[in-house]
Amino acid sequence: MASALPPYASAGQRAWFYSFRVICGLIFFFLIFPVLIIIPLSFNAEDFFTFTPKMLALDPEGYSLKHYRDFFTNPDWQSAMWNSFSIAPVATLFATAFGTLAAIGLSQSNMPFRSAVMALLISPMIVPLIISAAGMYFFYSRIGLQGTYMGVVLAHAALGTPFVIITVTATLVGFDQSLVRAAANLGADPVTTFFKVQMPLILPGVVSGALFAFITSFDEVVVVLFLGSAAQKTLPWQMFTGLREQISPTILAVATLLVAISIALLTTLELLRRRSERLRGMTPG
Amino acid sequence: MTDTAETSPVLTTRDGVPLKVSIARATRRQKLRAFLLVTPLLLFILITFTAPIADMLYRSVENDIVSETLPETVVALEVWDEGSGEIPNEDVFAALARDLKIAAEEKTHTRLGSRLNYENPGMSSLFRKTGRRVKRMDEGNYTEQFIDIDEDWGTPKTWQVIKQFSSPVTAGYFLAAVDAERTPEDGLGFKESDERIYLFLFWRTMLLSVTITVMCILLGYPIAFLLSNLPMRTSNLLMILVLLPFWTSLLVRTSAWKVLLQQQGVINDTLVWVGLVADDSRLQLINNQTGTVIAMTHILLPFMILPLFSVMKTISPTYMRAAKSMGASDWYAFWRVYFPQTVPGIGAGSILVFILSIGYYITPELVGGTSGIFISNRIAYHISSSLNWGLAAALGVILLTVVLVLYWLYDRIVGIDNVKLG
Known part of the structure; x- marks a missing residue:
């Protein structure tokens, strides 16, 4: 019905077949249009949020890089970018290190209280961000972490760990435990076994978990809005303020750069997924 | 076959430990190792995430501000019957004067005022005003002096609010969160429909x-x-x-x-x-x-x-x-x-x-x-x-x-x- 029209299809079936495709096309358009439209708009030579007649006429004068220039020279945006890039990698490191260890523990057949522990460790992903942010704001101000770099890093690391656990656990499902026993049998101690046998095999899962953790921290705005002080103003925070107060077209340039980052991440993840499946002897699909 | 079973009824490993014991020990060690791998993250999440959520749960019912700022008044108010429609006696006013003098020095009375203001608008300015003048109060006849500062001290409603929120735990925030409030007859009721x-x-x-x-x-x-x-x-x-x-x-x-x-x-x-x-x-x-x-x-x-x-x-x-x-x-x-x-x-x-x-x-x-x-x-x-x-x-x-x-x-x-x- 969906893949191809049989030669004996009636007129009604034909009509439905094509109108279904048109409907799906419209929905795909709805999905992708808002993401793509900001790219040409960000090259606008005027401070407008819509296409100018010059742009529609494809006149080169209608386009310019001035919003990008503003992004790379404006101190507000530059410090925001710097903050984002100094918070996200550290949070990712915490989340990946703790998350990978925990995932290995959780995948062992005789892990006690597995489902309860799993539920607790996944909870930062389930609890609405506004509630996490509120709780962290109350608690971190008690212990003096509110408004500090470390406070934001710890909070982002906590939010990122569930993604690491999920991706690493998924790679470990196909992991052959007899490899570990074989290594031990040949005289390797557990640490060597881990780094020489287990790690290379689960590495794609660990890296994609780390990417998820990175993007969680990099995109996160609610928690940092409450926990951070002006010195931790990140890129999403700056965008949020920009959108709420005086919306400037520089935001479109930033958004375009972020879309480029997402495309790069998506491609990396897809390549990692294929590699992981090949390592585990599955056919990529 | 029956022979072997009789001579060695318990299977042992080579070093003489019964097999069951040996397996149990190995399993325990494995369990421990699995758990140790999870422990760092478990502790991390408990501190950075679960504790904040628990703190939020606590804050939603916590209410020690009245009993902390006005300790003597809270004790003195215990004997007062809030349903009587009368204001408390002189002892309570004397206790309030002592409490407020300390509070005004530590500047905690304004915090209390803004807390009680959520429950009864007007409390914030009442406490601020009283805090300014309580230091110059004379000994004795406190009831009159307080009512002189603000006649709200002479209305039972003010005292009802203070007594109601003097316990360290309150359901007041939850009531406010579902637009309910305590009625003077000690019952519960929803607010007017335009205030919900x-x-x-x-x-x-x-x-x-x-x-x-x-x-x-x-x-x-x-x-x-x-x-x-x-x-x-x-x-x-x-x-x-x-x-x-x-x-x-x-x-x-x-x-x-x-x-x-x-x-x-x-x-x-x-x-x-x-x-x-x-x-x-x-x-x-x-x-x-x-x-x-x-x-x-x-x-x-x-x-x-x-x-x-x-x-x-x-x-x-x-x-x-x-x-x-x-x-x-x-x-x-x-x-x-x-x-x-x-x-x-x-x-x-x-x-x-x-x-x-x-x-x-x-x-x-x-x-x-x-x-x-x-x-x-x-x-x-x-x-x-x-x-x-x-x-x-x-x-x-x-x-x-x-x-x-x-x-x-x-x-x-x-x-x-x-x-x-x-």
């Missing part, structure tokens, strides 16, 4: 979340159906169109909608150009509920498509063919054979979208205006603007409970282990 802001806000959050979920089902179902029935190469290619928005920063998508939906934005411009809308009556698409629903449907749609797709992928096309070969029409075969098998996917996607939707903050804040905001926006307001943290915590606890119940349902229907990413 929170129930209304909870209701609107639910209603808009349901609308968004339904929109996601309507838009997501055809896409998931198409993707699961196309050849793998084409469907992988089209999947990018679903995954790219999914991976794009939330703020990028929100700013895109903010730009598109403006009155001078691309959508209105196009509609005017096509001639569907007159230039002077451009559509109001943003800063209202329409804006919230459109932007959030777009943001949450991938969360509906992905679970639906993974369910539809497992449905064999032979069922539909079998139904049709036995004379079912296209529609009948779909509705009676295919659709029932996709219901688990719809359930999983709907709960996921709904859970995510009721806790959303950023998008409603930016495109919702005043009519399209959610309960989360009110929580944020109480944390950063009105500083009524107790009420924010109580609202948060209610929202959290709703989410956890839904999450439990999700776990029952889908299982948390089946969560997949991308």
